[in-house]
Amino acid sequence: MWKILGAVFLLSVATSKATGDQSLPTLYEYYTAGGVNTTLEAPASGFLLNGKEITIFSGAIHYFRVHPEYWQDRMRKLRAAGFNTLETYIPWNLHEPEKDVFDFGDGNRDFSMFLDVRKFIQLAQEEDLFVIIRPGPYICSEWDFGGLPSWLLRIPDIKVRTSDPQFTSRVKIYFDKLLPLLTDLQFTRGGPIIAVQIENEYGGFGKTSDPRDKDYLKFIKNAYEDNGLEGLFFTSDSPSTSGDIGSLPGVLQTANFNSFPTNQLDALKQLQPDRALMVMEFWSGWFDHWLEGSHQTGLRPTVLEDYLEQIFSYNASINVYMFHGGTSFGFMNGANVVFIFPYYAPDTSSYDYDAPLSEAGDYTEKYRILERVVAKHNKVLTQTPEKPAESTKAAYEPIKFSLFMTMEDILNEIEQEDKTQLETLQPMESLPVNNGNGQSYGYINYRKKVKLTNNSTIKISGHVRDIALLMLDNQQKTKIPSQRNDLHGFGFWPDKDQELTFEEADAGERTIDILVENAGRVNYGGPEDFIQKKGLWEGPVIIDGAEQTGWEATALQFKSQWVRNLNSWRQSTSVPERGPVLLKGTFEVTGDPADTWLDFSLWGKGIAFVNGFHLGRYFKAGPPKTLYIPAPLLHSGFNEVIIFEHYQTAAELTFRDSPIFNS
Numbered sequence: 306m307w308k309i310l311g312a313v314f315l316l317s318v319a320t321s322k323a324t325g326d327q328s329l330p331t332l333y334e335y336y337t338a339g340g341v342n343t344t345l346e347a348p349a350s351g352f353l354l355n356g357k358e359i360t361i362f363s364g365a366i367h368y369f370r371v372h373p374e375y376w377q378d379r380m381r382k383l384r385a386a387g388f389n390t391l392e393t394y395i396p397w398n399l400h401e402p403e404k405d406v407f408d409f410g411d412g413n414r415d416f417s418m419f420l421d422v423r424k425f426i427q428l429a430q431e432e433d434l435f436v437i438i439r440p441g442p443y444i445c446s447e448w449d450f451g452g453l454p455s456w457l458l459r460i461p462d463i464k465v466r467t468s469d470p471q472f473t474s475r476v477k478i479y480f481d482k483l484l485p486l487l488t489d490l491q492f493t494r495g496g497p498i499i500a501v502q503i504e505n506e507y508g509g510f511g512k513t514s515d516p517r518d519k520d521y522l523k524f525i526k527n528a529y530e531d532n533g534l535e536g537l538f539f540t541s542d543s544p545s546t547s548g549d550i551g552s553l554p555g556v557l558q559t560a561n562f563n564s565f566p567t568n569q570l571d572a573l574k575q576l577q578p579d580r581a582l583m584v585m586e587f588w589s590g591w592f593d594h595w596l597e598g599s600h601q602t603g604l605r606p607t608v609l610e611d612y613l614e615q616i617f618s619y620n621a622s623i624n625v626y627m628f629h630g631g632t633s634f635g636f637m638n639g640a641n642v643v644f645i646f647p648y649y650a651p652d653t654s655s656y657d658y659d660a661p662l663s664e665a666g667d668y669t670e671k672y673r674i675l676e677r678v679v680a681k682h683n684k685v686l687t688q689t690p691e692k693p694a695e696s697t698k699a700a701y702e703p704i705k706f707s708l709f710m711t712m713e714d715i716l717n718e719i720e721q722e723d724k725t726q727l728e729t730l731q732p733m734e735s736l737p738v739n740n741g742n743g744q745s746y747g748y749i750n751y752r753k754k755v756k757l758t759n760n761s762t763i764k765i766s767g768h769v770r771d772i773a774l775l776m777l778d779n780q781q782k783t784k785i786p787s788q789r790n791d792l793h794g795f796g797f798w799p800d801k802d803q804e805l806t807f808e809e810a811d812a813g814e815r816t817i818d819i820l821v822e823n824a825g826r827v828n829y830g831g832p833e834d835f836i837q838k839k840g841l842w843e844g845p846v847i848i849d850g851a852e853q854t855g856w857e858a859t860a861l862q863f864k865s866q867w868v869r870n871l872n873s874w875r876q877s878t879s880v881p882e883r884g885p886v887l888l889k890g891t892f893e894v895t896g897d898p899a900d901t902w903l904d905f906s907l908w909g910k911g912i913a914f915v916n917g918f919h920l921g922r923y924f925k926a927g928p929p930k931t932l933y934i935p936a937p938l939l940h941s942g943f944n945e946v947i948i949f950e951h952y953q954t955a956a957e958l959t960f961r962d963s964p965i966f967n968s
């Protein structure tokens with residue numbers, strides 16, 4: 306298809322250097338002419354692919370963060386910038402959502418449509434790109450638990466990311482399913498895969514003074530080889546801080562950074578003088594945490610250009626992380642441990658990253674810089690496609706909601722099998738739900754009948770993981786946080802043993818609900834940061850000095866099928882202003898759907914669904930105030946929007962034709 310476009314382009318822009326020039330070979334024609342004998346090699350003189358010199362110009366795009374109907378568009382935009390390689394992580398937690406249950410696109414689950422990883426890799430080849438894969442099993446990536454499945458947390462004392470057999474035995478089972486799907490897609494067998502990463506920033510897993518578990522890295526390499534992967538294998542870390550502690554002898558080391566390129570590359574050269582240089586993650590921008598003042602943009606465009614020039618002056622290869630960030634749909638965002646208040650910082654659903662292609666795939670100034678710098682340093686001229694047009698955008702008519710469900714209605718819609726009687730409080734991962742795999746995502750509600758006296762106090766011992774809404778006979782008692790300091794109050798994670806005092810009017814026989822949001826598991830840190838259980842579990846709830854036992858725990862997972870089938874909607878022209886509440890409304894699309902954004906500036910905090918698809922979390926505190934809806938989720942005619950608002954609804958929900966971020 307793009308070859309035809311390219312020919313048309315050539316007629317209209319005859320002076321254009323390489324674009325669409327049919328006399329130039331494709332990448333595959335150039336690198337596979339005369340047959341394929343060798344995979345990627347990395348001698349000190351520079352990378353060789355099939356014996357020919359190659360500078361790798363790679364860009365990161367995650368198939369699990371881009372609607373599949375947009376995969377080709379984003380890849381073509383990468384190729385059109387002169388790049389020759391696409392890089393992606395592979396998330397274990399999506400591909401094995403329950404123990405021994407695998408999903409590579411055929412799982413009939415919320416994320417299944419994203420999970421045909423073979424199709425993604427094959428499509429990259431059709432778009433004349435090589436592919437670098439990073440199967441982890443840990444992938445960091447601002448993704449829940451760094452891509453590890455939460456059911457691992459049910460295994461007592463498991464030590465993830467080590468050679469603990471409780472961990473490696475599960476990795477082996479997963480890799481033996483995943484990797485055979487990829488072996489025939491290797492370059493040496495006619496496919497696009499030229500390199501495979503071992504683990505991910507293993508040097509960053511703990512203090513640099515602590516030894517690393519090299520047996521674990523060897524185990525991963527062996528699992529790759531046992532499944533017929535040939536490499537090139539590599540590890541990635543920031544050499545100036547982690548040195549080579551996360552590497553294996555003989556395995557290529559690569560560098561991750563976004564500053565001081567000469568320091569980093571000098572350090573890498575010193576560690577590994579006999580191998581080619583590659584920056585595996587050159588951070589084009591950065592990600593947002595909720596309640597951070599402004600949208601993170603990472604490198605300014607002029608600095609980006611300067612650093613790229615410095616990197617190419619070393620004749621190094623590069624993977625731009627991210628080339629296109631996309632969206633952490635649903636509950637899949639990760640979080641960071643931070644050393645200052647508020648200690649834990651969940652990531653937003655938008656993974657715009659201020660990347661060269663925006664969240665909606667639009668060209669930015671950074672794209673134009675990359676295109677220019679790559680053209681200057683690329684020595685192998687090949688055909689590149691015409692740049693695809695940007696998608697059309699629309700701001701649809703605002704939605705006024707007239708259907709709602711209260712918290713009580715919501716709990717009543719949950720199957721009995723997702724309700725568990727607990728003597729003492731347990732985290733969501735321990736619930737006997739999801740065929741014995743525990744609850745992975747969403748909210749857990751703890752309910753109990755209590756007797757309150759005048760001005761009773763309730764204390765949650767330990768920390769809340771992560772945010773608790775407290776309801777007394779369905780009336781919410783907790784407040785919306787609008788700035789970081791509000792997180793010092795009852796119901797938030799930073800301070801332990803928080804208390805709330807009830808009012809005199811609250812005295813009597815009451816039903817208490819403590820609804821706890823899992824705001825996303827930490828995806829980066831040391832071994833101690835990978836204890837990631839969610840809910841209330843660090844200690845008992847105490848009312849007026851008495852430890853409370855005997856709770857009903859309900860798993861509120863908001864799976865798409867459940868959301869689509871909800872049927873106890875109440876009708877009213879004035880829906881409740883106070884949450885938690887579920888609202889349903891529709892809006893009309895005439896003609897072909899366009900990309901659009903829901904604007905939550907006037908709302909509180911919650912999650913949103915369009916036609917049953919979980920778009921992600923919103924929070925008026927920002928930085929993002931909007932949620933992106935890719936057009937392929939919409940259809941001509943009426944489309945359904947469902948909102949779960951925790952605190953405070955607004956009179957209407959408006960659409961925008963561009964995103965809004967705190968600046």
Ligand SMILES: *[C@@H]1O[C@H](CO)[C@@H](O)[C@H](O)[C@H]1NC(C)=O
Nearest residue numbers: 337338339340341342355356
């Ligand atoms: C691959 O090896 C064959 C046999 O040794 C040789 O004839 C051919 O030229 C080689 N092809 C490349 C691209 O090096």
Ligand SMILES: *[C@@H]1O[C@H](CO)[C@@H](O)[C@H](O)[C@H]1NC(C)=O
Nearest residue numbers: 349350351617618619620621
């Ligand atoms: C980069 O490659 C060029 C040409 O291949 C060579 O002249 C130059 O010395 C190399 N620079 C470095 C820093 O290796």
Ligand SMILES: *[C@@H]1O[C@H](CO)[C@@H](O)[C@H](O)[C@H]1NC(C)=O
Nearest residue numbers: 758759760761806807808809
């Ligand atoms: C409850 O608290 C209120 C406000 O702090 C106070 O005025 C009232 O006397 C208290 N009632 C009892 C019974 O302690």
Ligand SMILES: *[C@@H]1O[C@H](CO)[C@@H](O)[C@H](O)[C@H]1NC(C)=O
Nearest residue numbers: 757758759760809811812813
């Ligand atoms: C609360 O205290 C007031 C006096 O301050 C008393 O009249 C009332 O009965 C008390 N209510 C309960 C439920 O104990």
